[in-house]
Amino acid sequence: MVKVSVVGAKGRMGSHVVAAVNGADDMELALTLDAGDDLTRIDRSNTDVVVEFTVPSVSLGNVLTLIAQGVDVVVGTTGWTDEKLAQVREAIANGPRPSDQKVFIAPNFAxxxxxxxxxxxxxxxxxxxxxxxxxxxxxxxxxxxxxxxxxxxxxxxxxxxxxxxxxxxxxxxxxxxxxxxxxxxxxxxxxxxxxxxxxxxxxxxxxxxxxxxxxxxDRGSFMPGVLLAVRKLAGDAPTGLTVGLDNFLDL
Amino acid sequence: MVKVSVVGAKGRMGSHVVAAVNGADDMELALTLDAGDDLTRIDRSNTDVVVEFTVPSVSLGNVLTLIAQGVDVVVGTTGWTDEKLAQVREAIANGPRPSDQKVFIAPNFAxxxxxxxxxxxxxxxxxxxxxxxxxxxxxxxxxxxxxxxxxxxxxxxxxxxxxxxxxxxxxxxxxxxxxxxxxxxxxxxxxxxxxxxxxxxxxxxxxxxxxxxxxxxDRGSFMPGVLLAVRKLAGDAPTGLTVGLDNFLDL
Amino acid sequence: MVKVSVVGAKGRMGSHVVAAVNGADDMELALTLDAGDDLTRIDRSNTDVVVEFTVPSVSLGNVLTLIAQGVDVVVGTTGWTDEKLAQVREAIANGPRPSDQKVFIAPNFAxxxxxxxxxxxxxxxxxxxxxxxxxxxxxxxxxxxxxxxxxxxxxxxxxxxxxxxxxxxxxxxxxxxxxxxxxxxxxxxxxxxxxxxxxxxxxxxxxxxxxxxxxxxDRGSFMPGVLLAVRKLAGDAPTGLTVGLDNFLDL
Amino acid sequence: MVKVSVVGAKGRMGSHVVAAVNGADDMELALTLDAGDDLTRIDRSNTDVVVEFTVPSVSLGNVLTLIAQGVDVVVGTTGWTDEKLAQVREAIANGPRPSDQKVFIAPNFAxxxxxxxxxxxxxxxxxxxxxxxxxxxxxxxxxxxxxxxxxxxxxxxxxxxxxxxxxxxxxxxxxxxxxxxxxxxxxxxxxxxxxxxxxxxxxxxxxxxxxxxxxxxDRGSFMPGVLLAVRKLAGDAPTGLTVGLDNFLDL
Structure with missing residues (x-):
């Protein structure tokens, strides 16, 4: 069972993610956090993969914190620039798991x-x-x-x-x-x-x-893609930062 | 059997009309004329309805001649203006069959x-x-x-x-x-x-x-509409000039 | 403003109706009733039109009661037989408004x-x-x-x-x-x-x-049809029982 | 310029192939043969690739003859069984160009x-x-x-x-x-x-x-596929027998 925490759990997308994780046979819902909650409650003892669906203004900070916590992250928040992506790569290199940390960001999960x-x-x-x-x-x-x-x-x-x-x-x-x-x-x-x-x-x-x-x-259309990404990060996804769901499709 | 003559019989549309008339159980092909042929060969002794598919520059003249010949006309040629339509109405009023002549013009037969x-x-x-x-x-x-x-x-x-x-x-x-x-x-x-x-x-x-x-x-798509118009003119279409296939549909 | 009460207001369809009425500029929500509530609370002093979306086993009884209360009814519940429709017609004839009562039933409001x-x-x-x-x-x-x-x-x-x-x-x-x-x-x-x-x-x-x-x-697709029916009953719908939304469309 | 001969040139598909070859900038039409014509008129002196669109009963014989003539063949005729395909492979192995002969057969060229x-x-x-x-x-x-x-x-x-x-x-x-x-x-x-x-x-x-x-x-829809196959055979298609147009698409 993959332990999945959700950041932005009360949001429009996050609430769908919570439901989708609860409905997946091979996952169990760990922590559900929202604005104001302390992200450092999430660590490898309670979580395998975090799904982060918040807003562009806070997402980068969230991802950097979660990398520092040593957990793998699936990011559905939009607004990523090349500069922000570079910061993520740098954080992975300087983080606790430089050789096997996995972060996945996708502009579209459908x-x-x-x-x-x-x-x-x-x-x-x-x-x-x-x-x-x-x-x-x-x-x-x-x-x-x-x-x-x-x-x-x-x-x-x-x-x-x-x-x-x-x-x-x-x-x-x-x-x-x-x-x-x-x-x-x-x-x-x-x-x-x-x-x-x-x-x-x-x-x-x-x-x-x-x-x-x-x-x-509807927004439910993104959930199969989110679950696929969670499984890939818990499985054979490449380490480091991956951008785009096509990387996880066998095409 | 409705006797149908075709003017512009060798043209792209006219050749389809000839084939469609030949394939209709309730029609027989009368005269097939093209550029240079004498339209006054067509009259009520040999033709019930004429189908005219030529080019805008000659169509009005053709229609006026056919009205003078006393035959009903289905016109598929485009380029009709209000002024041209007025000339057709006048020709009917001054022609040999002012009370029961039928002329039908349609911008689209599909x-x-x-x-x-x-x-x-x-x-x-x-x-x-x-x-x-x-x-x-x-x-x-x-x-x-x-x-x-x-x-x-x-x-x-x-x-x-x-x-x-x-x-x-x-x-x-x-x-x-x-x-x-x-x-x-x-x-x-x-x-x-x-x-x-x-x-x-x-x-x-x-x-x-x-x-x-x-x-x-393809152009064959216009033929059911052309045959419908021919049958209407040979049947219960109103006398005078009618413009638009929707007038012949029971909607 | 048309005063609209909803019977079955907490149901899957009824809750959409409540929202749709609240969103309509020309309507105001009157009473919202559900299973166990007393339908005789609805009368002409508080309601112009009732929308009834319940289940086939109770819908006929509801409609008969509402007719006795003298209010016009839009029925979205399915399962109507010729026999049930006859009972509705009889109830109208024997009710308080035999000459101007309006009841509308539709199998499909989309x-x-x-x-x-x-x-x-x-x-x-x-x-x-x-x-x-x-x-x-x-x-x-x-x-x-x-x-x-x-x-x-x-x-x-x-x-x-x-x-x-x-x-x-x-x-x-x-x-x-x-x-x-x-x-x-x-x-x-x-x-x-x-x-x-x-x-x-x-x-x-x-x-x-x-x-x-x-x-x-989704179910929201039925709301334009429901609102159309409400407006028709508050307006120029024929008296008596009408079955089918096509009767209210100008086609 | 690829020299293309057509076998079955007067047939429904073959006539389209003749037109398509004539319309292709990088091809020239060589011989056009039909039922009764002598296929041995086709050889490497006048033809690079033959397109064969005939009927199942004669296609195998045609292909075997053309292999013996040493020309590459694109076959659009249907009705190929595993047994017939085996005969084609054998003919290539025993023919004049066992190491570089190319034959292509496709059930669908669209x-x-x-x-x-x-x-x-x-x-x-x-x-x-x-x-x-x-x-x-x-x-x-x-x-x-x-x-x-x-x-x-x-x-x-x-x-x-x-x-x-x-x-x-x-x-x-x-x-x-x-x-x-x-x-x-x-x-x-x-x-x-x-x-x-x-x-x-x-x-x-x-x-x-x-x-x-x-x-x-319409049948014209097969022509881009036929021309693609001709170009592949005149270019980098693998030697021997290839079955199916997907082999020539870069997917």
């Missing part, structure tokens, strides 16, 4: 979204045309989504690597309907009440189409 | 597209959100499609009639991914090799979505 | 599902082929869904009324993949973790396809 | 279909639920399609390899709507006028869905 992004990059070189449509709830303030931009960049890079030219497009007159062009790839953002987070990647050749779509209906 | 447009207008008042995505082959020069603009206007009008306000959209930063706003409705245009002509209308409320999609895979 | 069903019936006569795919969570015990069966019957009836024959199907060998044939229409049921309740109706002609899809992502 | 199948196998282990829907024109005599059966087997094997149990399904009553169960995976077949060959693979976890869909709209 397995469907991570797979869609990966498959899109793999497929890109085999099609003349490619476009990305992302669809979200209307409360989202940025468009297009970071995931869609990431997917578009991945497709563009794969096309370049394969020597493909620009996507075919004879449009002469347009009032904006052709969307945002990200690295040569047209990206469209739909905002619709009732939706959560969705992405559809369309590829076309003469006579054929390939469509890859990921739907995240 | 039944699926006409139905999708109609259903979208009906559904619009019941949803907070609505967006339109049209998808076409990359050789299309205009974006978005005329059909998508028509659908967006219909949705917008239905929303206004029902007293609905603007669609919810909290987007603060966007580089163009939210598409073209037509009368308050966001319209997106995808261009993908392998596609022909497709439209998807998305409606959303809290917790629910309604999607209506029309796919036109 | 507007998207009701519209999809209605549009499918309208479209059916114009296509050679039609099939229905319903998709639900894997805990559902019956397949296909009642809604899918209803849709298939509606399509079949529309085809018969229009003189259409059987759908084309040259399948010679099949191990069950062609689904259940309901009144000549093939119906497929998908069961997938993560889904809630979804239905897709596919229509095809040579070269074209029309797809109508309704997604109900 | 890149989108091959990728969808491959991605489905990769994704399978990460989802609780998986189902397959294939959709074809109504003239198809077998259901489900061979491709859908292949995909279902691949998903089932991947689930077993990962230690996953059965897909969740609480269905108690069903009249056939749940489809055909292939190795534990439910497979549904839709037959709709207007469609050609399509496959959709649905994966589900709590709160999320991944959908992979391949559409083949």
């Amino acid at each position: 397995i469907s979204a991570v797979l869609a992004d990966y498959f899109a990059t793999k497929a890109a070189r085999y099609f003349e045309s490619a476009e990305v449509i992302e669809l979200h709830h209307p409360n989202k303030v940025d468009a297009p989504s970071g995931t869609a931009i990431h997917t578009a960049h991945g497709i563009a890079q794969a096309r370049k690597d394969a020597g493909l030219g620009e996507v075919p497009d004879n449009t002469e007159t347009d009032g904006g309907s052709r969307g945002q062009v990200v690295d040569g790839i047209h990206v469209h953002a739909v905002r619709l009440r009732g939706l959560n987070a969705h992405e559809e990647v369309l590829f076309g050749n003469a006579g054929e189409q390939l469509t890859i779509r990921a739907d995240s209906f | 039944i699926s597209a006409v139905l999708a447009d109609y259903f979208a207008t009906k559904a619009a008042r019941y949803f907070e959100s609505a967006e339109v995505i049209e998808l076409h082959h990359p050789n299309k020069v205009d974006a978005p499609s005329g059909t998508a603009i028509h659908t967006a206007h219909g949705i917008a009008q239905a929303r206004k009639d029902a007293g609905l306000g603007e669609v919810p959209d909290n987007t603060e930063t966007d580089g163009g991914s939210r598409g073209q706003v037509v009368d308050g409705i966001h319209v997106h245009a995808v261009r993908l090799r392998g596609l022909n002509a497709h439209e998807e209308v998305l409606f959303g409320n809290a917790g629910e979505q309604l999607t209506i999609r029309a796919d036109s895979f | 507007i998207s599902a009701v519209l999809a069903d209605y549009f499918a019936t309208k479209a059916a006569r114009y296509f050679e082929s039609a099939e229905v795919i319903e998709l639900h969570h894997p805990n559902k015990v019956d397949a296909p869904s009642g809604t899918a069966i209803h849709t298939a019957h509606g399509i079949a009836q529309a085809r018969k009324d229009a003189g259409l024959g059987e759908v084309p199907d040259n399948t010679e060998t099949d191990g069950g993949s062609r689904g259940q044939v309901v009144d000549g229409i093939h119906v497929h049921a998908v069961r997938l973790r993560g889904l809630n309740a979804h239905e897709e109706v596919l229509f095809g002609n040579a070269g074209e396809q029309l797809t109508i899809r309704a997604d109900s992502f | 890149i989108s279909a091959v990728l969808a199948d491959y991605f489905a196998t990769k994704a399978a282990r990460y989802f609780e639920s998986a189902e397959v829907i294939e959709l074809h024109h109504p003239n198809k005599v077998d259901a489900p399609s061979g491709t859908a059966i292949h995909t279902a087997h691949g998903i089932a094997q991947a689930r077993k390899d990962a230690g996953l149990g059965e897909v969740p399904d609480n269905t108690e009553t069903d009249g056939g709507s749940r489809g055909q169960v292939v190795d534990g995976i439910h497979v549904h077949a839709v037959r709709l006028r207007g469609l050609n060959a399509h496959e959709e693979v649905l994966f589900g976890n709590a709160g999320e869905q991944l959908t992979i869909r391949a559409d083949s709209f």
Whole structure:
């Protein structure tokens, strides 16, 4: 049984993590902490893996403390910069377990979204045309989504690597309907009440189409990815810092 | 048996019409004419209904001649303006059959597209959100499609009639991914090799979505609509000029 | 302001209704009752419309009591038979407001599902082929869904009324993949973790396809339909018993 | 320039191949042969790669002759058994170029279909639920399609390899709507006028869905795969017999 503590346990994501850990046969819930609680209560005597879902302003501090406590950490909080990641790597090197500490940070724990992004990059070189449509709830303030931009960049890079030219497009007159062009790839953002987070990647050749779509209906969609990361850290994950759930998928 | 003549019989659409008439149990192919042929060979002794699929520059002249010949006409050629339509009405009034001549003109003969447009207008008042995505082959020069603009206007009008306000959209930063706003409705245009002509209308409320999609895979998709129009003209269509296939659908 | 009381207020659906009424600008929440509470506390002095979401075994009794109390009722509980509906009609006739009492019962309050069903019936006569795919969570015990069966019957009836024959199907060998044939229409049921309740109706002609899809992502999807019914009963709904949300849609 | 000859050049597929070769910048059309033509006219002096699209009853003989002529062969004809493949391998070993002869046989040249199948196998282990829907024109005599059966087997094997149990399904009553169960995976077949060959693979976890869909709209959809195979045989394809287009994709 993997002993799992949760930091940010009362938060929107953290409460889902608590429920998911309680529902997993191979895990037991250890400590559940929230803002104001003392993180040094967590150590290797009571915890194998910590799941940290808080806010960007406190997450780095939390992770550095947990590294000093010698426990492995799965981080779901967003807002990580290269500079912050460097601080994590340095803390691991100077911490109590420089040779076997494991920290995992992911911008997206939805397995469907991570797979869609990966498959899109793999497929890109085999099609003349490619476009990305992302669809979200209307409360989202940025468009297009970071995931869609990431997917578009991945497709563009794969096309370049394969020597493909620009996507075919004879449009002469347009009032904006052709969307945002990200690295040569047209990206469209739909905002619709009732939706959560969705992405559809369309590829076309003469006579054929390939469509890859990921739907995240609610926050529960991140839990299989979180549990997968916990198991990997308790198992055969590489030591040190790992960024991105695709590193833990066997693809 | 309805005797059907085809004008523009060797053209891309006309050749499909010839095949469709030959394949219809209740029709027989009469004359097939093309550029340079004498349209006055067509009259009521040999033809009940003419199908005219040519080019905008000659279509009006063809239709006026056919009205003078006293035959009913289904017109698939595009490019009709209010002025041209007025000339057709005048020609009917001054022609040999002012009281029972029938002329039918349609911008779109794809039944699926006409139905999708109609259903979208009906559904619009019941949803907070609505967006339109049209998808076409990359050789299309205009974006978005005329059909998508028509659908967006219909949705917008239905929303206004029902007293609905603007669609919810909290987007603060966007580089163009939210598409073209037509009368308050966001319209997106995808261009993908392998596609022909497709439209998807998305409606959303809290917790629910309604999607209506029309796919036109090839020119054959117009034939059921053309045959329906021929049967209507040979049957109970109203006399005079009728514009739009929705007039012949029982909705 | 319409005064709305909720019976079954602590139930899965009832608690959504309480929230929806609280969120509606034109309604105010009156009484919220649950199992064991005295329904005769509800009367015209405190309530315009009652929303009743309980269980089939008690719903008829509740409705009869509420009719005797003289309040209008929207019923979301399922399990209504012709016999039970007759008892409701009789209670209205013998109640305190025989000439202006309004009672509304609906098997499905999801507007998207009701519209999809209605549009499918309208479209059916114009296509050679039609099939229905319903998709639900894997805990559902019956397949296909009642809604899918209803849709298939509606399509079949529309085809018969229009003189259409059987759908084309040259399948010679099949191990069950062609689904259940309901009144000549093939119906497929998908069961997938993560889904809630979804239905897709596919229509095809040579070269074209029309797809109508309704997604109900969660119970909140029923609230727009419930609020619509409340407004109709407080407004211009016909007196007596009305069954089915399509009666309140302007189609 | 790769010199390409086509055997079965007047056939439904062969005529598309002729057009595709003529449209490729890096290929030139050499000989075009059909039934009754002498295959020994093809040799290394005039041809680098032959594309053979005929019928199962003559394909093996053609391939053996072409191997004896010393030219590399791309075979699109179906109906290959293990026994026939063994004969091809033997012919290569005993032919004029045992060490560098290349023969390629593929059951499906649609890149989108091959990728969808491959991605489905990769994704399978990460989802609780998986189902397959294939959709074809109504003239198809077998259901489900061979491709859908292949995909279902691949998903089932991947689930077993990962230690996953059965897909969740609480269905108690069903009249056939749940489809055909292939190795534990439910497979549904839709037959709709207007469609050609399509496959959709649905994966589900709590709160999320991944959908992979391949559409083949017409025979032209096979040409990018055929040209890819020709280029591979003229390039770095392994010597000997290769079966399946996935071997030529960089995945």
